[in-house]
Amino acid sequence: MRFSPFIFIIFLFFLTIVNVLVSLSIGPVHIPVKEILKNIYLYAFNKGPNWTISTIIFYIRLPRIVLAVIIGMILGVSGLVTQTVFKNPLGDPYLTGVSSGAAVGAAIGFLVSPFLVPVLAFVFAMLAVGISFLISRSDGEVNTEMLILAGVSVSFLFSAVASYIIYLKVANLRGVLFWLLGGLYGATWTDDFWLFIALLVIFPLMVYFRRELDIMLMGDEQAKSLGVSTGRVKTVTLLVSSLITSLAVSVVGIIGFIGLVSPHIGRKIVGESHRFLVFVAPLIGANILLVSDTIARSTPQGEIPVGIITSFIGAPVLIYLLYRRRKM
Amino acid sequence: MNTKLITSIVAVIVIAASVTVVYAEFHKEKSQPSSITVRDDLGRNVTITLPVKRVVSMDPSDTQMMYAIGAGGLLVADTSFDWWPANSTALPHVAMDSGVASVEQVVNMTPDLVLATTIQTAQIIDQLQNITNISVLVFEPHNISNIYSDMLTLGNVTGHSSGANAEVNHMKSVIHGVQVKIANYSKESLLYMMWPSPIYTAGPNSFIDDEITAAGGLNIAENLSGPYPVISMEQVVQDNPQTVIVDNNTGVSDITYFTNGNQSHIWNNISAIKNGRLLIFNVTESNWVNEPGPLTIYAVQMIAQFLYPQAFE
Incomplete structure (x- = not known):
């Protein structure tokens, strides 16, 4: 049961738009759809909108929804690249040390000042990624087998450091735990702007490399015989996706599962070709994160970390797809 | 033969002594206070x-x-x-x-x-x-x-x-005294920030909420569940609290966190920030609030004085 990939991409695009509109009408403060539409009109034409409603829509919900879409796309496309380059179905964009590096930075940030959390998270994520790449470098290119092991080792090392700092030093355990499970609560238009630029870097690059990524699936020997310099493509795509993922993590914390599950769902529906997957995986990521975040911010007991919801939604979907594959 | 006799006598003495000691111990145990x-x-x-x-x-x-x-x-x-x-x-x-x-x-x-x-x-x-x-x-x-x-x-x-x-009577009378003083003032709505991002606050099942209530504050987190929930910015905007209280050691050192921070365009329109009705605890004040015990009365007094300064003039 496969859809025409092209139609599926258009379907996903419209699904995202519908999802955005539905999310806009859901939240901890109940605002009737009529009021939302009225205030969008009043706001757009500068006719004195209700302050409470327009602030909630334009400064709290909308920037957050946009952020969910952008981050979901970044994690989806980064996850796709990671799985392809490592030829590993368990690949996710945090594999090169991003998440544990970011956790160390965030833990230090929670000790020093909450304002430093994003900056330190980014710096330490890049540090962990940098170490992993340095370890696995040979002849100016990365050896992916080495990189996956280096990434895992570096991750364990940084996790130990993060746990040590959090366990012994950080007083605000709830705050740290929330950050480690991810949350879009701090979303502003400024965040949206910078992450959109990040998306503009990574997305066209992966579209550009879509054929190389396809060829890589056949193995290094095949790729070489077809004249594709896999080493260079691997190094560039992995470095860029680690960098952009670090940026995303520094803003919203460690949101798990999106990068892992989105490419798998995409493959089950449109097949292995990156010609379509580079569009499908990020759009699926955007939709999963958007639905998850809308749930996370609207629970009656107050907001809960979105990472809990993404796993709740993503894991059953993946299990279902695996079950179907087994039957086939 | 003699040895046998001596052994028997020793044995009897040992047994008798043991019984006495055990009895005494048992008796002592029984006479111990309960x-x-x-x-x-x-x-x-x-x-x-x-x-x-x-x-x-x-x-x-x-x-x-x-x-x-x-x-x-x-x-x-x-x-x-x-x-x-x-x-x-x-x-x-x-x-x-x-x-x-x-x-x-x-x-x-x-x-x-x-x-x-x-x-x-x-x-x-x-x-x-x-x-x-x-x-x-x-x-x-x-x-x-x-x-x-x-x-x-x-x-x-x-x-x-x-x-x-x-x-207990002393504490009750102090808290009663506070409540008599503030009885004639209309209640101020209040946002308590345990941590600023996300905003962790004190929910209805916490003693901090009870301290706020005793001090005459209307905790805007009353409708949430659990002792220390996260409150959404949406709800803060909707409830538009008249006062904001921030715990010590949160990185929030003065009002510029709100007026110049990431979400300043929201905070600048919140009543408490517009009117400068912000209280940030020092270490001692934070301890009063966070350690339920005899010092809780100081927490109640301090919050009440911040909320209703006129009542304590």
């Missing part, structure tokens, strides 16, 4: 052998309650977090590895009673109670009357009932 069984805040029935002579406190709020009811002299150890009263800091400290006590050190103090809060893991309480046979009382008050009942329990157990009664 034990007392009380219910702690975890709902456990704890039996404590009386009289209690050596107490180890594993939390500053427990230490404060002991001194306040006049039983401070029974303490043989407390924690390095203790700061009130001044002489509590001179006691030997039980090592607290990020809040979790060292069982070895507690046992080494040979206490009759250990006072704990739920920051200690169940395993530690279990180890002390069941392996070393030391009674452990866990106090975790959820509101101010729960603080009173904990103090009365402590008074009962330590033989300082009258002291506990006096302290």
